[in-house]
Amino acid sequence: MKKLLLIVGIISLILCALSLLLSAFFWHGYYHVLDGSADLYIGLRHRMIIFFVIGIIFAVIGIGSLIIRSKK
DSSP: OHHHHHHHHHHHHHHHHHHHHHHHHHHHHHHHOSSOOHHHHHHHHHHHHHHHHHHHHHHHHHHHHHHHHHHO
């Protein structure tokens, strides 16, 4: 059980980092695109928020599983 929690924790923290990097990429695109349509800006903003929330969720899962693993 300890190994499973460790694996889940590490994988979810890696996914958290990737998701937050994607969110930062879309944030950069949202603020630095000079000539874009309204649909482009809306899509970039929605993807930025979605990936940020997904990153936070994966961070909570990863930290929670590592904490549970250390208590057992």
